[in-house]
Amino acid sequence: MNEAIDKVRREEQSHNVLLKKTRYLWLKNPENLTIKQNETFGSLKNLRLKTLKAYSIKLALRDFWNQDQHSAEGYLKRWYFWATHSRLNPIIDCAKTIKKHWNGVTNYIKTKISNGILEGTNSLIQAAKG
Numbered sequence: 387m388n389e390a391i392d393k394v395r396r397e398e399q400s401h402n403v404l405l406k407k408t409r410y411l412w413l414k415n416p417e418n419l420t421i422k423q424n425e426t427f428g429s430l431k432n433l434r435l436k437t438l439k440a441y442s443i444k445l446a447l448r449d450f451w452n453q454d455q456h457s458a459e460g461y462l463k464r465w466y467f468w469a470t471h472s473r474l475n476p477i478i479d480c481a482k483t484i485k486k487h488w489n490g491v492t493n494y495i496k497t498k499i500s501n502g503i504l505e506g507t508n509s510l511i512q513a514a515k516g
Contacts, residue, residue, distance in 0.1 A: 389480075390477050390479065390480040391413070391440045391441055391444055392412065393476035394436050394476055395440075398437050402435070404430060408430070411423045412441050415448065416445070439472060439474065440472070443474075447484075450465060451495075453495060455495050458496075459492050462484075462488075462491065465481075466484065469481035
């Protein structure tokens with residue numbers, strides 16, 4: 387999702403100088419912004435920016451992980467609809483990737499089990515082979 391936001395920002399900054407040097411602002415969560423980044427964000431949040439729309443979609447996806455198992459799939463369906471109708475191609479591509487992994491994503495909410503440990507072990511094995 388962060389890559390998609392950065393693609394939208396890069397495209398938009400080519401004709402909007404206010405977005406220059408704001409890359410890290412869009413990659414962070416709002417609670418992690420520095421004072422300067424908060425000030426910059428404050429000056430941009432009332433503009434009709436594609437980048438801001440992409441950022442809002444990112445934050446909505448982040449909120450998905452806090453859903454309970456009964457409302458999670460409905461939430462993700464609404465998010466997917468919003469993302470795929472955003473008219474932002476990088477965001478649409480990201481949403482389609484999530485759609486390809488739909489069962490795994492929704493199963494995580496139900497079980498709270500991921501393959502992170504397996505991936506970490508595999509990377510250690512690959513490094514040892516290396």
